[in-house]
Amino acid sequence: MQEYVVYRRVSTQEQGRSGLGLEAQDRDIALFLERFNPEPFAVVATFTDVLSGTDNDRPELAEALGVCRKTGATLLVSKLDRLSRKVSTIATLMEDKRVNFRVAQMPNADKFQLHIYAALAEQEREFISARTKAALAEAKARGTRLGGLRDKTMRRNAAIQANAAARAEKVAGIVLPLRDAGKPLREIADHLNRAGVQTARGGQWQASQVKRVLDRLSRAPQ
Structure with a gap:
């Protein structure tokens, strides 16, 4: 069974903004699990940070990564920038052999492509x-x-x-x-x-x- 740890991030200013709120992230994740994930699967935990994308201190993300490393579950985010806006952070996660992650809005992207997208976005x-x-x-x-x-x-x-x-x-x-x-x-x-x-x-x-x-x-x- 494929296990996922869901991570969501929103800033106070973004909570009411279309496409960036928690409800929108939940919809993206649900769509990914319904249409792009091989059955069966299970969401073992969900973590949410409410802070700016430029804030490096993300306690809930740290918890989510800890669960992934302990259980082997895959980290699942709705958009790449919900994980981080910094390409250096994405690159560091890619080098962590104990962590795999998927992006709901880019369901077929591999790690190399995600790295390129992060660099382009930056x-x-x-x-x-x-x-x-x-x-x-x-x-x-x-x-x-x-x-x-x-x-x-x-x-x-x-x-x-x-x-x-x-x-x-x-x-x-x-x-x-x-x-x-x-x-x-x-x-x-x-x-x-x-x-x-x-x-x-x-x-x-x-x-x-x-x-x-x-x-x-x-x-x-x-």
Whole structure:
């Protein structure tokens, strides 16, 4: 019987945010167990930390890993960033021969692929941060007064634009060569799905989404 130890993490600010709350994590985990796990299985324990993703002191995660090492159960998380936002932490866990872990939203990903995804996600966060700071600096240089509700809206819009640009550049290495080879949008979307690359909302790629990525990449400064 395959045994799992479920680990969930949420920050106080994230509890009410769509896709990051405990209920959403539970749904992802239940879907994985129902459709992607060979029967029979058992969840031997569930642990939950309520703290920031940048906080390295995670007592419940430590407990969960302890149970995994003692029983041989596999650690199961809904998303890779629920385990950690740091690629170094993911790499350390991968080197621990007494711990195996699975990610519900990437049910077919092996350890090597998860390491790559963690590295890409870390780069994406760094890029988004840099783009947001650059957008704010440009706005300030144009004489836009920072502060108040208008500035909050501007920062939010800048972050959204930076996020979208970062996601487009993240998949450019797959999308652009296929488009240059004359592949249709639908086939490019199929390539992304087979590679395990998810959309911003964690779903499957469609031709229309590929087109938006290509349009954004064509507008990006060279």
